[in-house]
Amino acid sequence: xxxxxxxxxxxxxxxxxxxxxxxxxxxxxxxxxxxxxxxxxxxxxxxxxxxxxxxxxxxxxxxxxxxxxxxxxxxxxxxxxxxxxxxxxxxxxxxxxxxxxxxxxxxxxxxxxxxxxxxxxxxxxxxxxxxxxxxxxxxxxxxxxxxxxxxxxxxxxxxxxxxxxxxxxxxxxxxxxxxxxxxxxxxxxxxxxxxxxxxxxxxxxxxxxxxxxxxxxxxxxxxxxxxxxxxxxxxxxxxxxxxxxxxxxxxxxxxxxxxxxxxxx
Amino acid sequence: xxxxxxxxxxxxxxxxxxxxxxxxxxxxxxxxxxxxxxxxxxxxxxxxxxxxxxxxxxxxxxxxxxxxxxxxxxxxxxxxxxxxxxxxxxxxxxxxxxxxxxxxxxxxxxxxxxxxxxxxxxxxxxxxxxxxxxxxxxxxxxxxxxxxxxxxxxxxxxxxxxxxxxxxxxxxxxxxxxxxxxxxxxxxxxxxxxxxxxxxxxxxxxxxxxxxxxxxxxxxxxxxxxxxxxxxxxxxxxxxxxxxxxxxxxxxxxxxxxxxxxxxxxxxxxxxxxxxxxxxxxxxxxxxxxxxxxxxxxxxxxxxxxxxxxxxxxxxxxxxxxxxxxxxxxxxxxxxxxxxxxxxxxxxxxxxxxxxxxxxxxxxxxxxxxxxxxxxxxxxxxxxxxxxxxxxxxxxxxxxxxxxxxxx
Numbered sequence: 001x002x003x004x005x006x007x008x009x010x011x012x013x014x015x016x017x018x019x020x021x022x023x024x025x026x027x028x029x030x031x032x033x034x035x036x037x038x039x040x041x042x043x044x045x046x047x048x049x050x051x052x053x054x055x056x057x058x059x060x061x062x063x064x065x066x067x068x069x070x071x072x073x074x075x076x077x078x079x080x081x082x083x084x085x086x087x088x089x090x091x092x093x094x095x096x097x098x099x100x101x102x103x104x105x106x107x108x109x110x111x112x113x114x115x116x117x118x119x120x121x122x123x124x125x126x127x128x129x130x131x132x133x134x135x136x137x138x139x140x141x142x143x144x145x146x147x148x149x150x151x152x153x154x155x156x157x158x159x160x161x162x163x164x165x166x167x168x169x170x171x172x173x174x175x176x177x178x179x180x181x182x183x184x185x186x187x188x189x190x191x192x193x194x195x196x197x198x199x200x201x202x203x204x205x206x207x208x209x210x211x212x213x214x215x216x217x218x219x220x221x222x223x224x225x226x227x228x229x230x231x232x233x234x235x236x237x238x239x240x241x242x243x244x245x246x247x248x249x250x251x252x253x254x255x256x257x258x259x260x261x262x263x264x265x
Numbered sequence: 266x267x268x269x270x271x272x273x274x275x276x277x278x279x280x281x282x283x284x285x286x287x288x289x290x291x292x293x294x295x296x297x298x299x300x301x302x303x304x305x306x307x308x309x310x311x312x313x314x315x316x317x318x319x320x321x322x323x324x325x326x327x328x329x330x331x332x333x334x335x336x337x338x339x340x341x342x343x344x345x346x347x348x349x350x351x352x353x354x355x356x357x358x359x360x361x362x363x364x365x366x367x368x369x370x371x372x373x374x375x376x377x378x379x380x381x382x383x384x385x386x387x388x389x390x391x392x393x394x395x396x397x398x399x400x401x402x403x404x405x406x407x408x409x410x411x412x413x414x415x416x417x418x419x420x421x422x423x424x425x426x427x428x429x430x431x432x433x434x435x436x437x438x439x440x441x442x443x444x445x446x447x448x449x450x451x452x453x454x455x456x457x458x459x460x461x462x463x464x465x466x467x468x469x470x471x472x473x474x475x476x477x478x479x480x481x482x483x484x485x486x487x488x489x490x491x492x493x494x495x496x497x498x499x500x501x502x503x504x505x506x507x508x509x510x511x512x513x514x515x516x517x518x519x520x521x522x523x524x525x526x527x528x529x530x531x532x533x534x535x536x537x538x539x540x541x542x543x544x545x546x547x548x549x550x551x552x553x554x555x556x557x558x559x560x561x562x563x564x565x566x567x568x569x570x571x572x573x574x575x576x577x578x579x580x581x582x583x584x585x586x587x588x589x590x591x592x593x594x595x596x597x598x599x600x601x602x603x604x605x606x607x608x609x610x611x612x613x614x615x616x617x618x619x620x621x622x623x624x625x626x627x628x629x630x631x632x633x634x635x636x637x638x639x640x641x642x643x644x645x646x647x648x649x650x651x652x653x654x655x656x657x658x659x660x661x662x663x664x665x666x667x668x669x670x671x672x673x
Contacts, residue, residue: 012334014627016597023625026366026604057365057606083492087607087635091622105607105620105635109508116607136495139643147329162322162672171330178334253583260579263564264443 008095009174028054028061036111040080048072060115066102066127072117073104073133082106082115085134088141090148092174098123100150104130126151147172179206286311292657294323300397300661301668303642309654317649317657319642324672332632336598337363337437340632345431347636347670350393351386353422354612355670356435361516362608362619363437367573367601374562375439376517381452381555382425382434383517384548388459389418390613390665391541391548395466398538398662402479407469414462417455424448437599438574439567449556456549463545470538480535484648484660487532494644497637498615499544500664503537505530510611522554534663541665573599598627607635614638614665636670 031041031053037060041053044062048071051063064072076082087105094100097120104117121127129152131137141152142161149170152158159165168183169176185203193201205212211222218224223236292305302323308316328347332340344355357379364371371379396411419429424445426434434440470476486496491504501508509526511519527543529536568574575594576587603625609618615637622631641664649657 012628014597021600023600024602026368026602026606028604056604059607061605084495086495086497086609086616087618087620087633089620089631089633091631103620105618109506109513112513114607114609134495135490135493135647136640136643138646139639160322162325164322171327176330178330264445 006095007175010177011174012178026056028056031055031060034060036113037115040113040115043080044072044075047075058114060113061118062115063118066119066121066125069104069117069119070128070130070133073130076106076117077133080108081110082108084109085130085136085140086114088130088137088144090144090150092148092172093120094123095174100148102127102144102150121150124151126153128153129155131155146170149173287315290654294320300666302672303661303666303668305645305649305657305661307649307654307657312654314649314652314654314657317646319645321639321642321668321671324668326673328673329632329634332629334628336627337601337629338594338598340629341435341437342431342433345433347634347673348390348612348614348617348638348667349430349669350667351390351613352430353382353386353432353434354390354610354617356433357383358608358610358612358617358619360435360437361610362606362621363601364568365606365608366604366621366623367570367599369438369568369570369573371439371568372563372565373518374443374559374564375566375568377555377559377562378440378444378566379435380517380519380522381444381552381559382422382432382440384551384555385418385421385452386432387548387613388545389415389422391545392418394541394613394665395538398659398665399466399470399476401658401662403475404470404473407466410462410465410469414459417458421448421452421455424451436567438570439565441566443564443566444559449559452552453556456553459549460546463542467542477535479656479659480533480538480663482533482535483652483656484534484663485532486644486648490644490647494647495640496615496644497640498611498613498665499537499540500615500637500641500644502526502528503540504532510609510616514609516610518558519551521558522551524548524551534659537663573601600625600627609635612637614667614670615641617670634670634673636673638664638666638668638671642666642671 032038034055037055040060041050041062044050048068049065051065053060053062055061073085084107085104086107089103091101091103099120099122101118101120106115106117127150129137129141131141132154139161141155142157142159144150145152145158146160146163147170160167163171167187169181185206186198188204189198189201221232224233225237226233288309290307290309292307294302294304302321304320304323306318306320307314326346328343331343335343341356341359344359345352347355392411392415396408396415399407399411422432422434423429425448426432426442428434486500486504488504488506491501491506496504497508505528507526507528512526524547527540527547529540567577571590573594575581575591576584580587581591582588601623603623605620605622607618607620609616616635617637618635620631620633620635621629624630645660645664648660652660
């Protein structure tokens, strides 16, 4: 019987896992270790509910309530002088807890500080747009919707941005296979030729590493390779890619018979 | 929708509405001056743009998805294909992000070599930019001159790593190779020749009437706009905001070299052109300081961190334990600690950021690429209305967008 695979996460998984391996954590420093961040968090705390705040690798991470996002962003821009929203996206935790984690990466040029505002939402939950506060959120939110299916309320043009408008499913979800789903296989056939051509043409090959040796003209001449300049031959050849006389293996290596180079020749 | 009819012309791209002189033009995605696969749906009133809707995604390859299914070292050559004009800056951005994630310090010689490659790629990128931009606007000569100098820079890359466009010459933990013999001499020659070349471009363009007419007061980005739209790099500095990540949040040895950050408060395309020219001079200045710094370093090239980075080749070929570790690192990949980083570098186009969320697996749980061009394209919808159709080409060319990194 085939081994069971988690359908909720079809990403590549490590072939081998040491069951005694405990992954180390990047330390989360207390907010009070940085003066500017401590002040920022204090001001944020006085106005909003902050679930968690810490500093990781020099950047402040703040977990807020999803409902407060527009107010928090306005506050960050107007009162705490975080004048750039440099990045915004989601992380898929659906398999683990049925949630998306949304992060907003902020930059303050006057303080020379970067911080990350984060919160969790349920799969079908909708969030308010911040594109009225930072215009840079306009496309980033569209991309988030395109890639994860996170619905944004109040956005002026909520359409897919990278994928075609009629694409099925959201590619960056962990449930979405790397080479695309069945819909993706037929997308171009349906679009260019029409559904009725499905039987004639067949599904699109979406494995970019696949070697097709039976294409119409065998353009790559797979199995018919000849030495440089030689005539093409119809007869297929067997190649076993092995050096004549076996692979040279160094069996005995001693310091005396090796040459150590001081620099690259 | 018009019917395909042999007797009547069939305009696929144009919808004419003759009564009020308005029309919708589909600009791109295969237009030579759309710098890749940019499709702009422009609503025109005569020649004046009233509404612009940029449409991207024609080069989408799903790099973030690919990254989630690749071990860290496997993904590095993929980053070449983001900003393919200056691929080393992407390689470096990714390598630095992973190094921050695993908290790794890189040997000094590797740092110097990386900085040389970074500044050279900034030069190739800016040379490409001035060449393509001038060609778009109508100055063909500059294109030929700039490509000549770019070729010399590419030759330097080729001498170093064998590749001209997709270098992958930076590795996580250092660089794979030392500089070949005589490379610094050829670099010095290049540095000595470049200022005259830049002067040639400026001589051709600075006071050129057509160039000035087409760039001055075209594509005006106010400082408020630049901040709100998340502009970075020359697009931000062209609006009078002095923010260069190399200066403000120094990485590598940028705090040890001396260079200036050119800023212009003209806010228009001409100001950004002057910034690009000046930045090339600053890059040359940095390169010049790096050559003596290279001579003072010891020959280590890769960081010594057996948990994450393979040992040097000699060691792998002679010592059993190093070989085992190398085998594990190649087949299974490194396992960084649990946590997340957002690391930015100043790429030739602007702020290039890599957000990595690691769950301790050999694959990143989430990797977000923050490519500057994506944000510089989104500003077009506010920048283009009110401009003339001919200026659209100037603005797109001036924004220095590369579709490899917009669509990722």
